[in-house]
């Protein structure tokens with residue numbers, strides 16, 4: 125499946141592994157925050173890269189020390205209106221200094237990518253492939269920015 | 276007043292084209308109703324009983340004559356020839372057609388107006404004192420800070436999807452005319468012991484279902500930190516405000532459940548981290564302040580003697596001056612209210628012709644500017660006393676001079692059952708009935724300062740809980756009933772009204788109000804105001820009479 129990263133289309137290499145599924149030996153995977161915190165060492169010993177999928181209610185502070193080992197942070201929208209993920213992205217970039225990929229996944233709208241880009245999200249995955257083109261276009265909806273933000 | 280630069284203009288035009296696209300996708304079935312709902316709400320568009328309702332922003336209640344004329348032409352071309360001023364100083368159209376809303380917004384954009392963030396769970400329009408810049412009790416004009424906040428809130432990327440709506444008010448005077456203590460964030464300009472002017476920041480105030488008075492989180496904040504402090508509060512709210520129950524999602528519940536001390540320490544911790552990166556420079560403040568510089572007042576205005584002559588010769592004019600004009604810091608000038616509370620018209624409504632008449636008066640007599648008030652009236656803020664007589668006559672010709680500002684018939688009233696799909700009961704009809712019962716101006720003037728606020732449901736858009744007399748529409752087995760509270764106030768001595776007793780039926784509501792007024796007249800000491808009497812005697816005497824026959 126294609127995703128947007130840094131405004132380019134590319135093929136997704138990451139798979140989310142739910143908590144009840146054993147870790148595969150190879151490949152780039154993301155896991156929940158709880159699993160990351162519990163199985164960090166095992167995750168880092170694998171051959172593929174490891175990342176974390178955050179949900180809106182996750183407390184991201186315990187992650188701060190691990191950020192250099194994390195290949196991608198997914199922000200998982202259960203519903204598009206849950207704005208906590210916007211603050212999480214902002215904090216990961218500005219407070220915690222995370223420089224890797226932050227990717228929006230789940231139930232959100234192409235109309236939100238302008239806002240998401242501005243708080244530090246640089247990759248976008250959509251279940252509906254039609255949304256990809258819409259999202260690329262929506263990134264340019266506004267040329268004016270009133271606030272100092274991540275970009 | 277603030278004039279858009281190229282950036283400001285570009286932004287609202289880009290917003291119009293974005294919304295045009297979203298509306299098109301919805302009409303084509305590419306965007307689901309829930310998704311479109313969230314997007315249209317952030318553009319001020321509700322779907323109501325009859326048609327969509329569009330709320331247009333009037334930043335901190337300031338309008339130019341040109342904008343007023345545009346509101347008039349939009350009312351004619353897209354609506355039924357009138358519009359409605361709300362309790363948050365904004366404008367509502369009740370009958371626009373969904374497919375034409377993008378064009379309507381395009382028209383508004385030509386006069387630097389928009390509907391951005393006038394509804395939905397986002398940062399709303401900042402409100403302020405309608406006498407800003409002209410009142411004598413001002414520490415500093417709040418409008419430059421409102422404008423700075425307006426820009427900061429507009430399309431703020433992090434806070435576009437908050438747990439719930441979020442409202443900020445700023446006041447610069449010692450007398451609070453902006454209900455600052457009932458906002459999610461309230462900002463007062465204050466002077467500290469060293470004589471510096473800064474802000475007192477309150478958080479967690481709000482009306483609606485659970486009215487709560489805001490609490491001070493920072494007694495004094497230097498001006499340069501305004502935006503970082505707001506950002507810290509919003510970040511804490513966005514992360515920790517409840518999202519599981521929309522009735523518990525406002526910041527007032529977060530502050531209450533967390534406790535003021537803990538909430539404040541969370542905010543301060545975040546603020547300390549970000550404050551040095553978000554400084555507001557003096558140059559920036561001065562640049563915005565320059566746009567609110569006082570107009571070119573005529574120093575000879577005070578030499579006029581015709582004003583006194585008119586007062587001596589015309590008792591109707593005397594009444595109007597007494598009730599509908601206010602003192603001005605420049606001698607020889609007064610502020611003149613445009614009453615949108617004529618007895619036979621819904622509170623806050625204004626027709627296209629009236630809008631144009633007010634625009635003309637503003638151009639001729641008040642530097643081309645108009646303000647809207649949170650009590651749903653307008654103000655011509657800078658009228659020379661020599662012109663007041665003419666202004667009065669012309670307002671009167673358009674039924675805009677009812678001398679009732681601050682009196683019992685200057686009611687705040689939401690659209691209620693007539694327009695709002697959430698309403699339990701009508702409000703406009705009740706307002707009309709109360710007006711008809713109180714048709715004796717001398718009586719109205721005798722009973723003086725009484726604020727009646729009436730909402731059609733618990734959402735409390737008309738702020739009934741802070742009305743001296745609050746009327747709330749409730750549904751009782753499918754019938755319209757009304758619950759009454761007494762003793763509320765949104766001014767300095769902020770208070771939430773106390774419930775009088777069981778609700779009363781639609782047939783009884785007007786008689787109940789006149790009975791309450793009656794009890795007041797009997798109980799008052801000399802020139803004691805209604806609110807003072809209620810405070811002194813309590814609810815008992817009112818209860819006794821109102822429920823005497825129950």
Ligand code: SF4
Nearest residue numbers: 689695698731732736
């Ligand atoms: S108070 Fe209720 S009835 Fe009145 S406008 Fe608000 S939501 Fe509608």
